[in-house]
Amino acid sequence: MAAQGLSVISKTPYFSTNREAFRKPVKQQLISQNLSNSFFGTKVSIPPVGFSVIGSIRSCSTVAAITLSLPTTKTEIVSDKNLKWSSRSIKSFAMAELEARKLKFPNTGTEALLMGILIEGTSLAARFLRENGVTLFKVREETVNLLGKSDLFFFSPEHPPLTEPAQNALDYAVEEKLKSGEDGEITTAHLLLGIWSQNESAGYKIMVTLGINDDKLSELAKNKDKDIILSFK
Template sequence: MAATQSFCKTSNATRFSRPDCTKFDPFSPTLTQSLKPHSLKNSWLGTTKLSLHSSNLRPLTLKQSPITATVVSSLPTKKSDGVSSAVKVPKWSSKAIKSFAMGELEARKLKYPNTGTEALLMGILIEGTNQASKILRANGITLMKVREEIVKLLGKADMYFFSPEHPPLTEEAQRALDWAIEQKLKSGEDGEVTTVHQLLGIWSEEESPGHKVMATLGFNSEIAQQLLSLISEPGYVES
């Protein structure tokens, strides 16, 4: 005979009840005890213990590797043949170092295999607070315009290519940094090598992409000469 279910009529609604029509109490001791941790027995699976303790209900966490960034403390500068080993090589300013790091990062964003003079130029503008970037913007040379000209000149990299963490300097970019150091040594003044030295170093490489982009956007020898006079002043410090 098929099992039957009984229902008890109440004034509010029809509720599922036991066969003896006693009311269903969700807080009854019997029901509470039935919800305690117990064991399930199955002829195929054996005995399985169930536990409702909060310590066993750990939230799902996704493992995420930390993002690391390498801080550049100096710039790769070759020792010039004309510089004596006894001469102390001047240090780069903090803004020049940060500009260089931003240039490396921009080269990686564009997926270029090397950090060229064009990347050094973008780094100066991205840092934004240095004197060289202020001079560039005052002459209408902005980061957006520079980036557009670089893409026109060098094109876009292969989308499946990934630059190294520190894209190596091109020979032109290395010479630009060396020029900045040498110019500071020639001045005979103490102090740091600044972004203005760096910018003029880029300009000194006439066949480099950085020089070509600057020339296309209106930078010229007259502006360069003014900057050269600026950094040659006694006690010059980058503002």
């Protein structure tokens, strides 16, 4: 193993109580190394990295991009009315896309949106579904029964585009929030009501098969502006 010394200049010393010393640069020794493995016969060179000592350790910050909107045709209206999608709605949508990919479907449909709500699991809509006997396993099973299995060798796109009923369901969710006339969040309850509004869609048919009806959904509609778990009476 070979080592080669390298001098790096920093603008301020790390330890010093001498006021004059802070005006003078200090040197630190870094080492570049060549690592070899005789068994594999490989050699990896690690170049030296220069840095400045500034008297304190700075933590690296990572900037994460978070999607604050869902792909609806009502985006401009949402912006004008100071509305936003709840974090649970956004996560439910992300899980819906993932579920569509797992099932190797070319699109994200209302059935995937329904599964997304159940996978997120902490919202008012998710609890409503569970309390009425609608589980993720049952929805997956009914989805396959209704739509069939996808081609084994088909690969879904990273973000499967929405079907027309799914797009309409998102738009309906926005309209439901607008009816309240108040600012705030578009919740998973709005989203579930949007799925229910598409009575020819797979998501609607699955909900009907599993026992959901207008009377049961009226309970959810009373608290649709909230996205926290409440008990239904």
